[in-house]
Amino acid sequence: MTTTTREPLATTLDYAGLSREELTERIHQRKRELNAVILGHNYQRVEIQEVSDFLGDSLGLSQEAAATDADVIVFCGVHFMAETAKVLSPEKTVLMPDPRAGCPMADFVTREALQKLKDKHPGAAVVAYVNSTAAVKAEAEICCTSSNAVQVVESIPEDRTILFVPDRNLAHYVQDRTGRENIVAWEGYCYVHDDMVLEELERAKEKHPNAKVVVHPEARQDLLERADEVTSTSGMVRLAQEHDELIFGTERGLVDQLRNRFPGKTFIPLSGAAVCGNMKLNTLAKLAWSLDHMEHEVELDESVRVKAEASLRRMLELSGGWKAPTEEERKLEEAGVRPSGCGCS
């Protein structure tokens, strides 16, 4: 391996000029110096996944990080995920290699806009999908993932109106499943899932008539109605174990991961265009720069953090807590597959 100069370089462009080996060496050394851990979301670039200490979905990664004795967390994912790590690990320094890596779905709703809606519906319960900012979580009564959204909504008394943010498609799915009329859905969506259209599903079905179609609840209702199964990504992983031929309506990173795991099976992405570009903004060069310069630090107002943590903890208590996996999750863990509950994980 090449010996590198350990002096920090000035810009991310300087780091981009280094070889992959040099960057990896710098990252490992600096990680040791800082007692840092690198959290890599499942949809990060392969080279980032390779230097990550933990791989998984946003909530699981944040909880893993909170359980370690690291002083510094570098979150390679999107902004709301790094915020969640800070919410659960307030005493640790949380860094993002590229602060522009945001989630368009989370950005659909701001605290101020949500406050206006709350003013219109006094007494309503706000349910915030984990794909939301900390400021929005702080205004919520409880958080949810796509796996437990139905359970969370059912835990709220039937006579209370529910303001469900920010994903309208998940809200409609929950409404359909629970039969509750009094859910007000925020008009947000994940472009990766919302852009999938029925024609793509029909085309995939024509080519693979024996394949079952499984679609994530962040997709539009007409796709959900045509699907054989509607389930979270953890449900998709379970189906991949049980079936030989499946069409997946979700971010195609999951399909690629499952193809690697089950090479003899036929797994087809419902849409080849279902890729989240925001996740791919992080690069190895930016990660090395981030560690050398201790940038970009995620900071949260303590009053916001405490309230956001309360919303997350209410969800965790309701669903048995992160450290109490369901039977299905336990089987997946045993099979070496990390379950995850939200669409981008």
Ligand code: SF4
């Ligand atoms: S996949 Fe969708 S929800 Fe996940 S980060 Fe990308 S835009 Fe946001």
